[in-house]
Amino acid sequence: MAKYLLLKHYQGAPAPVNNVPMDQWTPVEVEAHIQYMTDFAAKLEATGEFVDGQALAPDGLWVRHDGAGRPPVTDGPFAETKDLIAGWMIIDVDSYERAIELAGELSAAPGANGEPIHEWLEVRPFLAMPPTVSD
DSSP states (O other): OEEEEEEEESSSSOOOSSOOOGGGSOHHHHHHHHHHHHHHHHHHHHHTOEEEEEEOOSOOOEEOOOSSSSOOEEOOOOOOHHHHEEEEEEEEESOHHHHHHHHHHHTTOBOGGGOBOOOOEEEEEOOOOOOOOOO
């Protein structure tokens, strides 16, 4: 099994087919989209392929260690991920091909007018540790 991160983007990817921003959807359209995501995760839970997933709020900060005392916090400059990344899902699948298959299915979540978004999803494998070699 290998873990993959499926990233949903607000922007930065090629434009989806149904390119209406979510803030312009009706409440029913938003609810249908969230239900699709919930049902998709439940299906993967049943097969043992779902690890975790979350939608992200647009708020965010930079924080770093700066010695003793309170760490400095700033609202930027960002690589503007808060404007780019809408959410993520971690899957644990048998193959790269399965990860691509599931990303394609997730891309079909409904958007405006109940039509599939056909959004582009970023698929990133988790960095795996090299196998231990023994004599």
